[in-house]
Amino acid sequence: MPKVAVDDIDLALLGALQADARAPIADLCKAARVSRGTVYARLAQLRDTGVIQSLTVSVDPYGVGLSLAAVMLLRASTEKFWQWSDFAAKFDEMPEVEFAADLAGEFDMIVVARFRDADHLRAFVENDLRRVSGIAGIRTFLVLNETPRRSWLLPHPKR
Missing domain, CATH: 3.30.70.920 (Lrp/AsnC effector binding domain/regulation of amino acid metabolism (RAM) domain)
Known part of the structure; x- marks a missing residue:
């Protein structure tokens, strides 16, 4: 798989999703300090490139x-x-x-x-x-x- 460029916005989104995979878009916008459109586009790109493989639950x-x-x-x-x-x-x-x-x-x-x-x-x-x-x-x-x-x-x- 080719190496994907991940920037600070992507990292903020990934961190927010790791904390809560069901986080509302509004929370993701706040975490990354970007618009809803940018969040949707970045999430699609992260899924398409395989950076986000799945949204899962962390279990104790x-x-x-x-x-x-x-x-x-x-x-x-x-x-x-x-x-x-x-x-x-x-x-x-x-x-x-x-x-x-x-x-x-x-x-x-x-x-x-x-x-x-x-x-x-x-x-x-x-x-x-x-x-x-x-x-x-x-x-x-x-x-x-x-x-x-x-x-x-x-x-x-x-x-």
């Missing part, structure tokens, strides 16, 4: 029962050369995964995931991560405190 994970967060550092096996694309689709399919990334350094990948409790975490490691071909090692860290405390994940039905 604790409020929906996901009170246990974990950071997992993963190592890929050395049996072959693994590419990020070998793992990315699998992480996308795991509803517990809030964030996953390819790393350079001692570990190959990082996963941030949210769980109802320790049993849910154990089941995720045993039934999901350990079954992904190419993952040779998992180091798990439990999150004690975090800020900001928000998530785009919602709990899924118990297994």
Whole structure:
């Protein structure tokens, strides 16, 4: 995707929408200090260029029962050369995964995931991560405190 020029007006609109995705146009006009016509045009441009991918809800994970967060550092096996694309689709399919990334350094990948409790975490490691071909090692860290405390994940039905 080509790089899009985002200016101070766009940033003001994006900031206001991040705070409240349902903000009225009048509030967006105030935030960016521009007219309604400019707001409508800028929002259309931001959507058309893919800068705004969707308008979504930020959820307090604790409020929906996901009170246990974990950071997992993963190592890929050395049996072959693994590419990020070998793992990315699998992480996308795991509803517990809030964030996953390819790393350079001692570990190959990082996963941030949210769980109802320790049993849910154990089941995720045993039934999901350990079954992904190419993952040779998992180091798990439990999150004690975090800020900001928000998530785009919602709990899924118990297994």
